[in-house]
Amino acid sequence: xxxxxxxxxxxxxxxxxxxxxxxxxxxxxxxxxxxxxxxxxxxxxxxxxxxxxxxxxxxxxxxxxxxxxxxxxxxxxxxxxxxxxxxxxxxxxxxxxxxxxxxxxxxxxxxxxxxxxxxxxxxxxxxxxxxxxxxxxxxxxxxxxxxxxxxxxxxxxxxxxxxxxxxxxxxxxxxxxxxxxxxxxxxxxxxxxxxxxxxxxxxxxxxxxxxxxxxxxxxxxxxxxxxxxxxxxx
Amino acid sequence: xxxxxxxxxxxxxxxxxxxxxxxxxxxxxxxxxxxxxxxxxxxxxxxxxxxxxxxxxxxxxxxxxxxxxxxxxxxxxxxxxxxxxxxxxxxxxxxxxxxxxxxxxxxxxxxxxxxxxxxxxxxxxxxxxxxxxxxxxxxxxxxxxxxxxxxxxxxxxxxxxxxxxxxxxxxxxxxxxxxxxxxxxxxxxxxxxxxxxxxxxxxxxxxxxxxxxxxxxxxxxxxxxxxxxxxxxx
Numbered sequence: 001x002x003x004x005x006x007x008x009x010x011x012x013x014x015x016x017x018x019x020x021x022x023x024x025x026x027x028x029x030x031x032x033x034x035x036x037x038x039x040x041x042x043x044x045x046x047x048x049x050x051x052x053x054x055x056x057x058x059x060x061x062x063x064x065x066x067x068x069x070x071x072x073x074x075x076x077x078x079x080x081x082x083x084x085x086x087x088x089x090x091x092x093x094x095x096x097x098x099x100x101x102x103x104x105x106x107x108x109x110x111x112x113x114x115x116x117x118x119x120x121x122x123x124x125x126x127x128x129x130x131x132x133x134x135x136x137x138x139x140x141x142x143x144x145x146x147x148x149x150x151x152x153x154x155x156x157x158x159x160x161x162x163x164x165x166x167x168x169x170x171x172x173x174x175x176x177x178x179x180x181x182x183x184x185x186x187x188x189x190x191x192x193x194x195x196x197x198x199x200x201x202x203x204x205x206x207x208x209x210x211x212x213x214x215x216x217x218x219x220x221x222x223x224x225x226x227x228x229x230x231x232x233x234x
Numbered sequence: 235x236x237x238x239x240x241x242x243x244x245x246x247x248x249x250x251x252x253x254x255x256x257x258x259x260x261x262x263x264x265x266x267x268x269x270x271x272x273x274x275x276x277x278x279x280x281x282x283x284x285x286x287x288x289x290x291x292x293x294x295x296x297x298x299x300x301x302x303x304x305x306x307x308x309x310x311x312x313x314x315x316x317x318x319x320x321x322x323x324x325x326x327x328x329x330x331x332x333x334x335x336x337x338x339x340x341x342x343x344x345x346x347x348x349x350x351x352x353x354x355x356x357x358x359x360x361x362x363x364x365x366x367x368x369x370x371x372x373x374x375x376x377x378x379x380x381x382x383x384x385x386x387x388x389x390x391x392x393x394x395x396x397x398x399x400x401x402x403x404x405x406x407x408x409x410x411x412x413x414x415x416x417x418x419x420x421x422x423x424x425x426x427x428x429x430x431x432x433x434x435x436x437x438x439x440x441x442x443x444x445x446x447x448x449x450x451x452x453x454x455x456x457x458x459x460x461x462x463x464x465x466x467x468x
Contacts, residue, residue: 006283006284007241007242007243007244007280007281007283008241008244008281008283009241010241010242010244010329046241047241047242047317047327047329049240049241049242049326049327050240052319054327055318055319055320056317056318056319057315057317057318057329058317078314078315080312081291081312081315081331083281083290083291083292083331084289084290084291085286085289085290086289092283093281093283093288095244095281095291095329095331097315097317097329
């Protein structure tokens, strides 16, 4: 198809985040090709317009994660589009539609990929504008965590309330009392039954499973959807 | 330059919003060409990769607004990138990087453009996915208004606190008392001096000008920057 103007290169980048021992980590790989060959970079790839397999750029992001990470994250959202002449030393005006993906560390560890995991606060110099993309992705995750179930996507499919609390604490870098945690997210206090939600918006639901064989096994919970808490204020 | 894959068409759309008699309006034009010729559409255009005049897609947005609207809005931000095979009936896989721009109605009225202004809640069917873009832009403006000076960009450069209050009321569709308004945005009550800020973050500053020649002329204020209020809660 002839284009009225020369078109920019269009790729999709993914800031793939996970939580390891209380710290947010980002998945990186070594660029196999120039420009910036050998440098650490985010996962990314061109939009495949020809083969019809990608409906939109979200489809591109899922393909990149499957091909380069062996992963299908349950949480993916568009972050922002980065563009310009200065991003890439060789390719002129480029456009990168950046996404954020969250996966539990268990899933990442089980995949057969050769990804390198780096703590987001201790990154080396990455290729292109990837340091900036990571910074903005982490900011987005922290902001959104204060009023939504977003951190749940960093946990296994079923989790205890203690695990949930630790995840929020780790994202915000602040330890709180159990009662404070429940108040901030507007979580129900006291006994719950299987199938019952513990927040007003119905985001987090009790399962009939428990963890730990000791005297007080902890009930496991699951998240319904990316929910917005009705009364959250971290 | 040869591309490793066929690249999608890349354009920039702008949801240009203004406030007229208490209602958010969007600026539209009639598409001069196919596809969707004659239909109302957002302002938009291709990214000009060749001529070197645009540093990035924000530059494209400013050019589109200058060429098609005779405008240079003080507030412009990226909204989201819309993409896919279904957006455009003729051009295959397209990518549109959508922006939101805010202008005071006075500026829009003074420009020599042939834009049509429609209330955002009473839109006809627009070209492509432009209805969805307007909906998401208005949602973004309402969300961001609750904790920032964003609505100030819909006002003239100098404005009274009554005008400011009306603008917030119009965006949120709720009338409040003068004292409630000041409490919600954390604005200082009582007399201020020229050059003094009335919010904790220093976003809104008193000028030495006044409006109205009657017994109690109202002081004019100006906004420093896109500021986040420290204690805002609309």
